Amino acid sequence: MIEEKTLLDLCEYIVKAGKEKGAEHIEVHAASESEVESDVEMGQISQVSKKNLSEIAIRLFIGKRMGSAFTNIPTQDAANEALDLAISAAKATTEDEDWSGLPSPADEYPVIEGLWQDSVVDSDSGEVVGLAGKALSLSVKADPDLIPGFGGSAAIGFSAAYANSNGVAHSDKGTFALVVLGGIAPTDTGMTPMVFAYDIARDMNVDVEGTVDDVASTIQICKNSVKGNSGKHTIIMHPLAYGQVMNFTLIQSIRGDNVARGKSKIGDKLGEKIASEKITVVDDGLHPRGVSSSSADDEGVPRRRTPIIEKGVLRSFLWDTYWANKMGVKSTGNAKRNMRQGLVDISPSNIVVEPGEREIEDIIKGTKHGYYIRGVQGAHSSNPESGDFSIVGNPAILIENGKMVGAVHGLMVAGNVYDLLNQVDEIAKTPHYLQSIIGPEIVFKDVSLIAKE
Amino acid sequence: MFEKLESALEIGSGLGASYVELRGESGFIEYIQMDDGRVSALTQRLEQGVAVRVLADGAWGFVTTSDLNGLDNAVKDAYSMARAAAITRREPIVLAETKAHEDVLDFDVKRDPRHVPIEEKLQYMQDMTKEIRDFDSRITAVTVKIRTASGKKYLMTSDGSRIQTDVVLVWSYPWVTGKDGTRLSAARYEDASTKSGWEYLEKVATPEVIGLEAAKRVKLQLEGIPAKGGSFPCVLGPRVIGVLAHEALGHLAEADLTVQSSFNGKVGEVVAAEGVSMTDNGVDEGNLGTSKYDDEASLASRVEIIKDSVLTELMTNREYAAKIGQRVTGNARAESYLHPPIIRMRNTLFERGDYNPDEMFEGIEFGYYCADFRGGQAQMNASFQVGIQEAYEIVNGELGKPVTDLSISGIATDSLFKIEGVANEDFPFELGRCGKGQEAFVAAGGPNIRFLKGGITFGGSS
Structure with a gap:
């Protein structure tokens, strides 16, 4: 080095x-x-x-x-x-x-x-x-x-x-x-x-x-295969799962370049409620445990903490120097350079979902029927402009009477990210520190699921 | 380049490595992006580097370096890395025997992308932007990306192989956004050649052809109705059935993944409905994933993964061929000198069947025809997902209204038995990229294939 x-x-x-x-x-x-x-x-x-x-x-x-x-x-x-x-x-x-x-x-x-x-x-x-x-x-x-x-x-x-x-x-x-x-x-x-x-x-x-x-504890549960049910159900998503969905939908729509180019569905919604009041999302380039934390972005602009959604209200977009200058705002320190391509893009640093009050174990214990989705397939095929997604939850674990009982193979989750953000019912207490996201599990209610017949 | 590689190779063999592989690259690489007519990236670069892979004491060591004068140290480093891995192994890695090859491969490139003026490349992108804009007044944003490459690759192994090959790439990719009232939508298209130069974008993947493919799909998205959720009889067109061959079956038949997938131990068993055959054809002349040799200097080949419904062969490299006792199929590919070769697909397809193409929709009261995809992903429990950006209802045996974005999924080991008919027809290939920790250019295709209800699950939101 x-x-x-x-x-x-x-x-x-x-x-x-x-x-x-x-x-x-x-x-x-x-x-x-x-x-x-x-x-x-x-x-x-x-x-x-x-x-x-x-x-x-x-x-x-x-x-x-x-x-x-x-x-x-x-x-x-x-x-x-x-x-x-x-x-x-x-x-x-x-x-x-x-x-x-x-x-x-x-x-x-x-x-x-x-x-x-x-x-x-x-x-x-x-x-x-x-x-x-x-x-x-x-x-x-x-x-x-x-x-x-x-x-x-x-x-x-x-x-x-x-x-x-x-x-x-x-x-x-x-x-x-x-x-x-x-x-x-x-x-x-x-x-x-x-x-x-x-x-x-x-x-x-x-x-x-x-x-x-x-x-090992997840594999232990997944060794048992169970059937899922189609319909509207409660799902609990691990940040490995919702982080992917958000990355290909919501995050694309808060990028200043997409807002400026008319590619964001929420480009005109600053100050408006776009999500459940239970959710607060911050882009935090200074988080001591963030993988993307640094003193400056790829244009030498200081990193900072930018609230994106505060109790359901859209607070800010993310900017680099070019698009901030064009739109008359200030860079939020979110320039990301693809070195080999020479492209400067707007990219979040660490997306932080503010924690809730109950531990995930207690939330699961209190769930009569639902699905714990730990990973997803196909988030990258979402439509970033419309926010529509159609993915397979995998691993998806059936929760019955407060217990995780087994893996459901081929459980599809289809919807729109802006509906999903309004379906947030609860956020767990302890965050997972992942590569691009820091957050606990999120509980969504009445989500449309399609189980393999 | 070979002289430098040769002296490093000798050092590796002298240290006691059982196999040394050096892959040098040198060339021109270019990326241009145009957003709504504005050039947002225009980067040309000259890049050179060497990938060094050493098998010692039954484990691999890998070093990538751009310092061509420091190859001796790179080989020594790779050797010590291999030894660090080796002390932990229960069984040593061994390689299947292959014939050594000496060869020089020159491509017949009419217009080397390195020498095509930048102005001409920007004109191509401007023409495509205009073509797309003019297609429908509801199109609000257009991004066009192109990539080109032109260089040489030098592969040398301690088994005596010495292969020099031309490297060329032209790649074109539009992303189009449409807006109607508050409704937003998007579609993309992609085309590429790894055998021709700029002439491919002038004659085949022209701004008109590629622009139209993307633009027409945005229009369909804006006019489409939501798809239903659930399982329906369906017909998957060539571009979608190709991706299904790739995602649902291809990955499970890459030997390094097979050993941990639902296909494990199933070679020789019936895994699909009667009449279904699927192939990875590495020797399909001129196709995107074709090359004469792989990055271990083995000859590429035609791999009959499923033959007449029986799982017949897996795609291998030398390590996994030895491990599972199968032939070396020549599927070891590396994105560049920054990566070691791993087992990758090339041109993956369903073979044509005997179903009358005119009767594909016949008797379907309600179902879907899926014509184009956007992304897909496989998992080890044989669960696959393919995003769909162009689909239509089938109503009473006839093609109906277009539907908006959705995805399809299934469990490959079940879905293959629900194939009702494979059309007896020629088909085009879809040309794209696959990510397995590193990028590979691949093609996929197949004739129209009809599935019974229960084979494919539709992730519609209606």
Whole structure:
């Protein structure tokens, strides 16, 4: 991994060199990552990988014409070659009348403690393998039928830097360790669905026991296959499930670019009630346990906490610099750069669903008939514009008289996300800390389900 | 490139690795996105790197690097990674024997995308935007994306294979939004070639052809009625039945997934209704997922997954061929030097049947005809889901009104027995991408196939 200061020096060099080559405005975003990862297949570690990657994305403007380029080689020579490509692209493209400038320097950047831990970058392949190895041995102990079909562990260190011709110069670094487990078990008629769980931490103390226990206890229930009923029923969704649905519907509609382009169904609903008053959703780029927490976004704009839905009322959209300038608002620090494509998109940081009061165990105990949906298939086929979704809950677990009794195969959930948001009945107390979402289970009432006949 | 790979290969063999594989890539890659006529990304890049894979003591080590002068260290690293994995294994990974190949593959590319002027590419995108806008006044937003690539790939293994191949890609993708009152809708289309250059977008996937495919589906969405929920008799058209072949069956027949899926242990058993055959054809000339060799230097092949209703063969790489005692089918594919090769589909299809194509809807009082999809996903309990962006009611044996977005699902091991008829007709392939931790370009297709009630569940909201 390249030190963040070295990366920033390179960014600043490229900004200067770009201006000398004829760019009027220029920004450079560089990232470096080192990763050791182990992969599990069929209950054994099959492969250990090592990656040392660098990415440098350049975007420059001549007048209002934009060109961009990418290189994976972190040297001044490679950067100069990339600059030439970006300049010829800018000369060939069309003007963007709406472009009005790159970000300006920020007064200050937030400080989030604990994003970097030396123990992660100092770890060796043996320690990383050890995490997955521990998950495998605990799986076998937890349930002899449980096959750890998929999984692994990783230790990742990364640095990032951003500089532009307005004088913004910012760098950041962070670490992650993670353990992932996907378990299955044979049933009388076939297989259980694969049950996933993972834990991500900034240091090496990932919760292997909790991850295995989560998978094993769910598999235990899924070994029993039961029939589901069509009709309107209560469903309890794990954030692994509703996070997917929201990502392909609601989240697309709060992106400022989609609001500006008339692609959002709630683009004209700021200040209006769009959901049950029981739900509050925040985009929190500063959350100490958020995987996407950082001091700045991919344009060097400070991260912040942006309320999206407050007690059912739509409070804000998410913006990057371009669309905020165009619409006369301020960036919310939600720019996300696809380095290789050169595309700057608006993307949430950590979506946080505020917790409720009762523990999930108590909610399940109080449920006479319902379904606990832990994962979904096909959320990506939702219609982001209309909010319509039609998905399979899998694993979907039948709850009867307060008990989880078995897996339902082929349980479809169809509806519209804006109806679903109004069907929130309760939110559980303890959040799950996932990659893009932090939230507890959510109970939705009267949701249309279609069970396989 | 080969010289650099060769010296690194020797180091790997010298360390005692049982297999060393080096895959170098060098080339031009481009991405352009146009939103409502505005260029929001225009990135050209020259990228090079090497994927190093080493089998040592019965486990894999993998290193990806862009430093061509540091390959010796990359091989040493991969070797030590393999050893770190090996100490945990109960049984060593072994590879099935294959013949070594030396070959140079040049494609007959008429217009190398690297040398097509940017202005011409932007014109293509502007033309498509206009084509779509002009189709219906209710179309409110148009995004067009294109990707191109042009380069070379160099594969070298310690078994003596040495293959140099051209790499080319042209890919075109519009996403279209329509609005009628408060009703919003969207549709997408995609086309690609991994064998031809820019001429493919000039002659086959033209702005007119691709634009129309996306635009007409948005119009249908705006005019459609909601679909019902439940199980109905239905006919799935070539684009949807192809995705079903891919999602519902294909993934379960990738040997690395089969061992943990509902197809486990079922090779040789009847798994589908009479007359149903499904194939992954890696040697279908010119098709999107075709290549002569895979990324382990094995020859690609035609894999008869289901033959006359019997599960016959699985798709393998060298590791899983040895593990399950089957032939190497040449399905090991890697997205780029950033990834190791894994078992992937190529061109997956249902073979044509003997049902009269003119009688596909006959006798269906009420059901659905599904013509186009948007996404799909498989799970290990054989549950599949396919999002549908173009479908129609079938009423009294006739095609009826269009319906709005929905998805279909089923349990593959049940649904296959509910196939009532496979049309005796030619069919087009749907060309797209599949994600299994890394991207692969794949094709899928099949003739119209009719299912009995109980085979497919419709996730309509009405």
